[in-house]
Amino acid sequence: MYAQLVESGKAETSEQDVAFQKRIDDGIRIEPKDWMPEGYRKTLIRQIGQHAHSEIVGQLPEGNWITRAPTLQRKAILLAKVQDEAGHGLYLYCAAETLGISRDEMTEQLLAGKAKYSSIFNYPTLTWADIGAIGWLVDGAAIMNQVPLQRCSYGPYSRAMIRICKEESFHQRQGFDIMRALVEGTEDQKAMAQDALNRWWWPSLMMFGPSDKDSVHSEQSMRWGIKQNTNDELRQKFVDQTVPQAEWLGLTVPDSELSWNEEKGGYDFGEPDWNEFMEVIKGNGPCNRERLEARQKAWDDGAWFREGLMAHAEKQSAPIAAE
Amino acid sequence: MDAFVTFCLRMGDNALILGQRTAEWCGHAPVLEEDIAFANMGLDLIGQTQLWYGLAAEAEGKGRTPDDLAFLRPERQFLNSLLVEQPNTDFGHALMRQYLFDAWHLPMQEELAKSSHEGVRGLAQKTVKEVRYHLDRSRDLIVRLGDGSEESHKRMQDALDWLWPFTADLLATDEVDAQMADEGIAPVPALIAKAFDAETQATLARATLTIPETRLRRTGGRDGIHTEHMGYILAEMQSLQRTYPGARW
Numbered sequence: 001m002y003a004q005l006v007e008s009g010k011a012e013t014s015e016q017d018v019a020f021q022k023r024i025d026d027g028i029r030i031e032p033k034d035w036m037p038e039g040y041r042k043t044l045i046r047q048i049g050q051h052a053h054s055e056i057v058g059q060l061p062e063g064n065w066i067t068r069a070p071t072l073q074r075k076a077i078l079l080a081k082v083q084d085e086a087g088h089g090l091y092l093y094c095a096a097e098t099l100g101i102s103r104d105e106m107t108e109q110l111l112a113g114k115a116k117y118s119s120i121f122n123y124p125t126l127t128w129a130d131i132g133a134i135g136w137l138v139d140g141a142a143i144m145n146q147v148p149l150q151r152c153s154y155g156p157y158s159r160a161m162i163r164i165c166k167e168e169s170f171h172q173r174q175g176f177d178i179m180r181a182l183v184e185g186t187e188d189q190k191a192m193a194q195d196a197l198n199r200w201w202w203p204s205l206m207m208f209g210p211s212d213k214d215s216v217h218s219e220q221s222m223r224w225g226i227k228q229n230t231n232d233e234l235r236q237k238f239v240d241q242t243v244p245q246a247e248w249l250g251l252t253v254p255d256s257e258l259s260w261n262e263e264k265g266g267y268d269f270g271e272p273d274w275n276e277f278m279e280v281i282k283g284n285g286p287c288n289r290e291r292l293e294a295r296q297k298a299w300d301d302g303a304w305f306r307e308g309l310m311a312h313a314e315k316q317s318a319p320i321a322a323e
Numbered sequence: 324m325d326a327f328v329t330f331c332l333r334m335g336d337n338a339l340i341l342g343q344r345t346a347e348w349c350g351h352a353p354v355l356e357e358d359i360a361f362a363n364m365g366l367d368l369i370g371q372t373q374l375w376y377g378l379a380a381e382a383e384g385k386g387r388t389p390d391d392l393a394f395l396r397p398e399r400q401f402l403n404s405l406l407v408e409q410p411n412t413d414f415g416h417a418l419m420r421q422y423l424f425d426a427w428h429l430p431m432q433e434e435l436a437k438s439s440h441e442g443v444r445g446l447a448q449k450t451v452k453e454v455r456y457h458l459d460r461s462r463d464l465i466v467r468l469g470d471g472s473e474e475s476h477k478r479m480q481d482a483l484d485w486l487w488p489f490t491a492d493l494l495a496t497d498e499v500d501a502q503m504a505d506e507g508i509a510p511v512p513a514l515i516a517k518a519f520d521a522e523t524q525a526t527l528a529r530a531t532l533t534i535p536e537t538r539l540r541r542t543g544g545r546d547g548i549h550t551e552h553m554g555y556i557l558a559e560m561q562s563l564q565r566t567y568p569g570a571r572w
């Protein structure tokens with residue numbers, strides 16, 4: 001569907017398109033009231049929507065451990081983190097709404113399986129160390145992806161990312177600190193940390209998306225200033241940043257092909273299992289059904305609440321205040 | 324046990340167990356704003372827990388930490404009111420539980436902010452703003468949903484019918500409360516009961532909800548006699564500390 005949009009966009013390059021592209025090339029932000037090509041709008045809605053859904057669905061694997069966090073401090077930090085993620089979802093839905101789609105529509109797309117969210121959240125959190133690994137690796141990868149988006153050509157998205165990135169770096173440090181405490185702990189705790197790294201490493205690398213040569217969305221998004229770096233560039237950066245951290249922790253990255261390449265000044269590393277990635281994207285990951293079911297249940301069970309607030313607002317004949 | 328320690332544990336246990344219940348909503352609330360609000364309340368409550376346990380642990384002087392109090396005490400030593408351990412049957416129950424707790428908690432914190440005990444006074448002065456915000460929020464939702472649609476009214480009334488008997492456990496008093504009041508550490512219980520009645524009568528009337536005429540009074544939590552829900556809350560909450568004794572996290 002997207003590929004078609006790109007093609008039709010190319011076919012009818014109008015004066016408006018040229019002027020639009022010039023604006024982007026000149027580094028001038030696009031704001032909601034500005035003219036924009038339909039493909040640009042749709043790409044952004046898709047991307048911001050996916051990002052928002054990822055924040056929302058991302059509450060679930062981590063929320064799974066709030067009631068079991070091992071200390072009061074860790075519990076508070078995790079709660080604050082999950083609250084941040086919900087807040088990120090909110091900013092992002094608001095940013096997407098400036099493009100002419102409502103939050104309810106986006107939610108319906110998510111629940112109908114039409115809109116995607118980051119495939120990483122389809123993996124289960126099985127031990128407390130998974131909460132550390134998520135903060136360290138998943139928030140770490142998210143930051144890699146998101147820092148360049150602070151310069152995204154679309155103003156509201158770029159501004160949302162600036163707020164979000166600040167909080168994400170807290171999350172990453174907190175996750176790393178959970179891992180640190182574990183590796184400084186008992187043998188059981190160290191094993192728990194290593195096991196979490198083993199399970200989260202490859203899915204984290206997949207968060208950057210398929211290799212550049214296989215990525216459909218990259219090229220046009222780069223021209224439009226929606227994307228600044230390629231998937232492979234970001235993945236390389238992530239590996240280069242994270243491997244020394246794993247070494248510092250005394251943990252082993254589960255990649256037999258990992259080695260320092262002096263010439264390129266970065267690590268060589270193995271290929272993630274892209275078949276697994278595609279399967280998870282298609283809905284066949286370990287927790288896809290649980291995640292969507294949980295969101296569907298929250299939505300359905302909450303219908304009376306939302307309707308009740310609407311009914312009250314109508315009685316007051318005040319402006320609708322349900323959301 | 325020392326009366327002051329008992330008092331602090333009752334306060335801290337209320338905050339912890341309600342915080343635990345509140346946190347169960349993360350990612351499951353009816354709208355995103357409520358996910359955020361519930362996480363926020365949970366966070367406030369866990370923060371208050373740490374403060375109360377800090378006071379309890381210090382007064383007790385046995386070298387226990389706030390985490391020891393949270394994760395290593397058995398059920399019979401938890402002294403929270405029965406209200407806060409009641410399950411998240413639906414979002415209406417969660418809101419009503421929160422509201423009834425807040426309606427007691429705010430007058431309590433306001434009085435504690437004048438406590439003769441410096442630690443208690445400081446704690447209450449620090450947290451009273453949070454508690455006021457919680458009550459403002461829960462009161463507002465109770466009124467809107469009670470006086471909302473037919474279904475929201477029914478759900479809020481059901482929640483009130485179920486939870487009301489447990490408010491007796493918030494307001495129950497014993498010699499510990501008498502001693503705390505004598506020493507000026509905590510308010511005279513009757514004062515809080517009066518404030519609670521005034522708040523709930525006014526708000527529930529605005530919400531078109533009816534306080535159930537029941538003689539049922541569910542008490543015992545303050546003495547460590549809980550409902551059957553409590554064991555599961557603790558089993559979940561304490562699982563890591565129990566599985567890996569002595570580990571640091």
Ligand SMILES: [Fe+2]
Binds near residue numbers: 084085168
């Ligand atoms: Fe986030």
Ligand SMILES: [Fe+2]
Binds near residue numbers: 055
């Ligand atoms: Fe994110």
Ligand SMILES: [Fe+2]
Binds near residue numbers: 085139167168171
């Ligand atoms: Fe995050």
